Amino acid sequence: MNALWLPLLVALPAVMSLVVAISGRWPNLREGVSVATALALLAGIAGFIGDVTAGGRPSFTLFEILPGASLTFTLEPIGLLFAMIASGLWSLTTVYAAGYMRGNAEHAQTRFFVCFALAISAAIGIAFAGNLMTLFIFYEMLTLSTYPLVTHHGDAESRDGGRVYLGILLTTSIGFFLPAIVATWLLTGSITFTDGGLMAGSGLGALGAGLLYALFLYGTGKAALMPFHRWLPAAMVAPTPVSALLHAVAVVKAGVFIVLKLTVYVFGVDFLAETGASQPMMWIATITVLGASLIAMTKDNLKARLAYSTVSQLSYIVLGATMASSLGILGGSMHIAMHAFAKITLFFCAGAIYTATHRKNVSDLDGLGYAMPITFSAFFIASLSLIGIPPMGGIWSKWYLMEGAADAGHIAIILVLSLSSLLNIVYLLEIPTRAFFHNPRPDTPRNWQEAPWACVIPLSITAAGCIVWFLYPLPFTALLSPWAPQ
Amino acid sequence: MITQFLSQMPVLLVVLPLLAAPVCVIVHRAAPAWFIYALISWACFAIAFLLFVQVRIGGPISYILGGWPPPFGIELRLDALNMLVVLLVTGIAAIASIYARASIAAEIPRERAYLFYAALLLCLCGLLGISITGDAFNLFVFLEISSLSSYSLIAMGAKRRALLSAFQYLIMGTIGGTFLLIGIGFLYMMTGSLNMADIADRLPAVSDTRTVEAGLAFIVIGLSLKFALFPLHIWLPNAYTYAPSAVSAFIAATATKVAVYALIRFLFTVFGAAYAFGQLPLGEVLMVLAVVAMLSGSVAAIFQTDVKRLLAWSSVAQMGYIVLGLSMASATGLTAALAHIVNHGIIKGALFMAAGALFWRMRAISINDVAGLGRRMPLTAAAFVVAGLALIGVPATGGFISKWLLLEAVMEDAHYGLAAAILVSSLLSVIYIGRVVEALYFRDPADNDGKTAEAPVSMVAATWVLVGASVALGLYASPLVETAERAAAGLLGSGA
Numbered sequence: 013m014n015a016l017w018l019p020l021l022v023a024l025p026a027v028m029s030l031v032v033a034i035s036g037r038w039p040n041l042r043e044g045v046s047v048a049t050a051l052a053l054l055a056g057i058a059g060f061i062g063d064v065t066a067g068g069r070p071s072f073t074l075f076e077i078l079p080g081a082s083l084t085f086t087l088e089p090i091g092l093l094f095a096m097i098a099s100g101l102w103s104l105t106t107v108y109a110a111g112y113m114r115g116n117a118e119h120a121q122t123r124f125f126v127c128f129a130l131a132i133s134a135a136i137g138i139a140f141a142g143n144l145m146t147l148f149i150f151y152e153m154l155t156l157s158t159y160p161l162v163t164h165h166g167d168a169e170s171r172d173g174g175r176v177y178l179g180i181l182l183t184t185s186i187g188f189f190l191p192a193i194v195a196t197w198l199l200t201g202s203i204t205f206t207d208g209g210l211m212a213g214s215g216l217g218a219l220g221a222g223l224l225y226a227l228f229l230y231g232t233g234k235a236a237l238m239p240f241h242r243w244l245p246a247a248m249v250a251p252t253p254v255s256a257l258l259h260a261v262a263v264v265k266a267g268v269f270i271v272l273k274l275t276v277y278v279f280g281v282d283f284l285a286e287t288g289a290s291q292p293m294m295w296i297a298t299i300t301v302l303g304a305s306l307i308a309m310t311k312d313n314l315k316a317r318l319a320y321s322t323v324s325q326l327s328y329i330v331l332g333a334t335m336a337s338s339l340g341i342l343g344g345s346m347h348i349a350m351h352a353f354a355k356i357t358l359f360f361c362a363g364a365i366y367t368a369t370h371r372k373n374v375s376d377l378d379g380l381g382y383a384m385p386i387t388f389s390a391f392f393i394a395s396l397s398l399i400g401i402p403p404m405g406g407i408w409s410k411w412y413l414m415e416g417a418a419d420a421g422h423i424a425i426i427l428v429l430s431l432s433s434l435l436n437i438v439y440l441l442e443i444p445t446r447a448f449f450h451n452p453r454p455d456t457p458r459n460w461q462e463a464p465w466a467c468v469i470p471l472s473i474t475a476a477g478c479i480v481w482f483l484y485p486l487p488f489t490a491l492l493s494p495w496a497p498q
Numbered sequence: 499m500i501t502q503f504l505s506q507m508p509v510l511l512v513v514l515p516l517l518a519a520p521v522c523v524i525v526h527r528a529a530p531a532w533f534i535y536a537l538i539s540w541a542c543f544a545i546a547f548l549l550f551v552q553v554r555i556g557g558p559i560s561y562i563l564g565g566w567p568p569p570f571g572i573e574l575r576l577d578a579l580n581m582l583v584v585l586l587v588t589g590i591a592a593i594a595s596i597y598a599r600a601s602i603a604a605e606i607p608r609e610r611a612y613l614f615y616a617a618l619l620l621c622l623c624g625l626l627g628i629s630i631t632g633d634a635f636n637l638f639v640f641l642e643i644s645s646l647s648s649y650s651l652i653a654m655g656a657k658r659r660a661l662l663s664a665f666q667y668l669i670m671g672t673i674g675g676t677f678l679l680i681g682i683g684f685l686y687m688m689t690g691s692l693n694m695a696d697i698a699d700r701l702p703a704v705s706d707t708r709t710v711e712a713g714l715a716f717i718v719i720g721l722s723l724k725f726a727l728f729p730l731h732i733w734l735p736n737a738y739t740y741a742p743s744a745v746s747a748f749i750a751a752t753a754t755k756v757a758v759y760a761l762i763r764f765l766f767t768v769f770g771a772a773y774a775f776g777q778l779p780l781g782e783v784l785m786v787l788a789v790v791a792m793l794s795g796s797v798a799a800i801f802q803t804d805v806k807r808l809l810a811w812s813s814v815a816q817m818g819y820i821v822l823g824l825s826m827a828s829a830t831g832l833t834a835a836l837a838h839i840v841n842h843g844i845i846k847g848a849l850f851m852a853a854g855a856l857f858w859r860m861r862a863i864s865i866n867d868v869a870g871l872g873r874r875m876p877l878t879a880a881a882f883v884v885a886g887l888a889l890i891g892v893p894a895t896g897g898f899i900s901k902w903l904l905l906e907a908v909m910e911d912a913h914y915g916l917a918a919a920i921l922v923s924s925l926l927s928v929i930y931i932g933r934v935v936e937a938l939y940f941r942d943p944a945d946n947d948g949k950t951a952e953a954p955v956s957m958v959a960a961t962w963v964l965v966g967a968s969v970a971l972g973l974y975a976s977p978l979v980e981t982a983e984r985a986a987a988g989l990l991g992s993g994a
Contacts, residue, residue, distance in 0.1 A: 076976045078899065079983075083973070149893040156892070163940070171940045175932070182928050186891065187921045194905045194917075
């Protein structure tokens with residue numbers, strides 16, 4: 013396909029957000045526009061698969077923002093993968109959100125769907141960004157367009173959550189990411205993503221590269237590395253569809269996607285492996301993997317538990333990047349997809365439970381499985397995928413991550429990943445166990461009481477996705493062939 | 499005929515507003531006075547644009563007043579640097595003409611409005627005169643014209659405190675003007691010339707004398723008072739707070755910028771970078787003051803309860819960015835300073851205009867007064883948000899471009915501490931802008947009838963023009979940055 017499509021695809025959701033705004037008075041039309049846009053976007057991105065798999069890197073420059081820094085979109089495999097997941101799951105989330113928002117009679121639904129579309133536009137912009145300037149513009153656009161979604165309820169609690177959200181994301185991006193970009197520009201004279209990275213010939217030593225790498229990774233606050241992870245639990249004040257798509261998929265995956273992209277196209281995997289510059293951040297990521305899992309175990313609020321689980325899982329992907337081996341990149345990139353499907357299912361389930369019963373805490377779910385069998389079965393499947401047990405897709409990404417760790421000689425990482433799986437079992441499987449095996453509270457419904465179909469069908473599809481990707485992981489390895497074992 | 503008009507354009511920039519001001523007084527009525535102001539400001543903007551293109555194509559223009567050749571007569575000298583400033587001043591003046599009518603009708607008694615427009619025209623005349631003159635003494639004269647008219651403009655504010663603020667500004671401004679005059683006098687004493695280029699030629703021979711050093715000190719301090727460099731800023735918060743809304747927007751966007759321009763002109767064109775920054779430690783002094791201004795201004799802004807005062811303190815901080823850029827005396831530093839002069843002028847103008855629109859609705863502008871207006875005045879509030887983001891320096895806004903250039907300049911010279919100061923100050927601006935935004939959107943309005951009630955279309959439109967300009971300059975900054983780069987190269991070339 014013609015590379016001119018790249019800016020058009022980025023603009024599509026933003027332009028359609030206007031249509032969504034205009035059609036606000038007819039909710040079915042409004043959601044119909046969103047779903048149609050999402051599917052069109054997905055189809056448009058899919059049109060590039062053949063080209064990119066064959067090694068093509070379609071690129072389109074709109075204009076020069078500053079001398080030397082242009083607004084450029086370039087498509088490469090990881091970005092293509094991320095963009096497809098974001099747009100594909102957006103269509104499902106829109107259906108789900110229609111059920112959820114109407115089921116809970118939320119206010120300002122049109123603003124909600126408009127901001128949603130803008131956020132997707134920003135996420136696609138990040139996925140397609142051809143240089144650090146373009147990336148940074150869409151990164152901040154994503155932060156700002158999701159702020160009204162986080163603070164949707166407009167009360168004191170959401171205002172406080174919004175403060176933490178915006179505070180951390182803007183502080184890290186302006187405080188760390190921006191100077192890191194300027195430093196890259198001054199060091200290498202380029203901010204364009206390049207195969208093999210920019211740093212190799214810059215004369216940067218291990219210490220300098222390590223500092224710059226840390227500046228970039230902490231600057232990417234959306235990757236939620238400790239201690240800058242607090243925004244993610246704070247964002248859980250948002251309505252659940254927001255938590256599902258944005259804070260399990262689009263926003264957080266934009267963060268870890270940027271980590272992968274920086275590792276591959278700015279620093280270069282070989283450069284990092286030679287200098288060991290990414291190792292300090294690798295240990296930060298292991299601390300985050302384990303620390304967030306431990307915190308998740310203490311959370312009774314279901315969404316808070318899932319949020320900390322997300323913090324932990326994101327660092328799997330950061331681990332994949334920081335171990336500086338191509339198998340790690342493969343595993344990390346695949347985990348973007350696997351975690352997206354599993355975690356969105358879990359959040360969909362949490363929202364379905366809330367819509368049907370208005371329960372938010374894990375301890376209130378005893379015996380609820382008989383009233384909501386589809387929801388809790390889906391929850392079970394997605395939990396298994398996160399833990400990494402066959403026959404769920406999550407096994408593949410964990411497999412490649414462990415293989416990459418062995419390849420790079422980090423045996424400790426393999427132990428960390430195994431330990432984390434055990435912790436996942438403890439805090440995730442507790443939920444379906446309670447629902448199916450504990451004695452119900454007296455007020456717990458015994459009869460069929462699922463959420464609206466608009467909620468149940470999307471979560472069934474994403475749960476099914478977890479199984480499909482186990483049986484059929486070939487598209488991922490084909491797309492990510494530059495890093496796949498020969 | 500047309501060629502004659504074209505060749506006379508530089509002087510028209512000054513003559514048109516100067517002659518139009520008494521006409522405003524003669525017509526004695528608000529509506530025609532406004533019409534004259536609007537006509538003249540747009541005419542000046544058009545002329546400025548034509549001159550900008552002319553300078554861009556043909557290089558600097560020298561216009562000789564009254565047929566007396568320099569260095570004896572007065573010379574108007576137009577180059578890449580001051581055309582940028584002239585374009586900013588006339589542009590803001592033109593957009594302010596759209597804004598002012600409704601805003602002034604609400605804030606100034608109808609029978610005195612014609613005086614307001616007359617004073618505004620004089621102020622415009624003074625600011626343009628400072629920008630284009632090539633004569634040091636002439637610069638002082640225009641500075642006094644703009645200052646005297648701005649004292650009277652500020653004194654027209656609705657509250658009685660406006661009088662006190664104007665008086666305070668008058669005292670400080672007069673001291674500043676006097677210092678500038680003393681400095682120019684010292685230079686005249688040593689060189690026997692008032693033409694800037696001529697002084698620059700003659701200075702190296704006498705530059706080691708105490709008199710020239712003292713002259714430099716007097717000029718720097720006098721002008722620093724005018725653009726409110728820390729710690730000479732105390733007049734600014736009161737003046738901006740109590741002035742009529744249109745005046746706050748106009749003066750915040752232009753007056754301090756023109757004073758900084760004058761400082762740049764003296765330091766780089768007259769004294770030369772090698773003398774001011776190489777022989778004398780002026781760079782270090784300005785750098786320290788700039789950093790203190792950036793941080794203290796931002797911190798002070800956080801604790802304000804009045805939105806206009808908050809914006810005024812933010813201006814103190816933002817002037818720090820500009821001075822930091824020029825204090826490095828490098829090409830990138832100067833480019834950053836010049837770009838931020840334009841960007842901050844537009845952004846702060848937009849913010850004060852939005853604040854003025856909120857004031858128009860509520861007749862008060864403390865943070866409590868604007869609570870809940872996000873729903874009632876959606877367009878104005880949204881303009882404030884976007885302009886606020888530009889002030890913070892979010893990408894795709896003009897403020898980001900300035901910050902990028904400034905970071906590039908300080909990191910190029912390995913001043914990592916300064917880079918940290920810039921970023922900290924940006925993050926502090928998140929807090930004070932955030933306070934207003936939270937009040938706009940998260941609190942309930944004082945009178946809860948829930949209807950939307952926007953400010954007049956003209957005010958909202960003018961605000962959005964500036965907001966749009968800021969976003970456009972953030973997305974497509976190449977023309978601005980290239981002009982600033984050319985101006986910076988010209989300054990350093992002539993100064994070396």
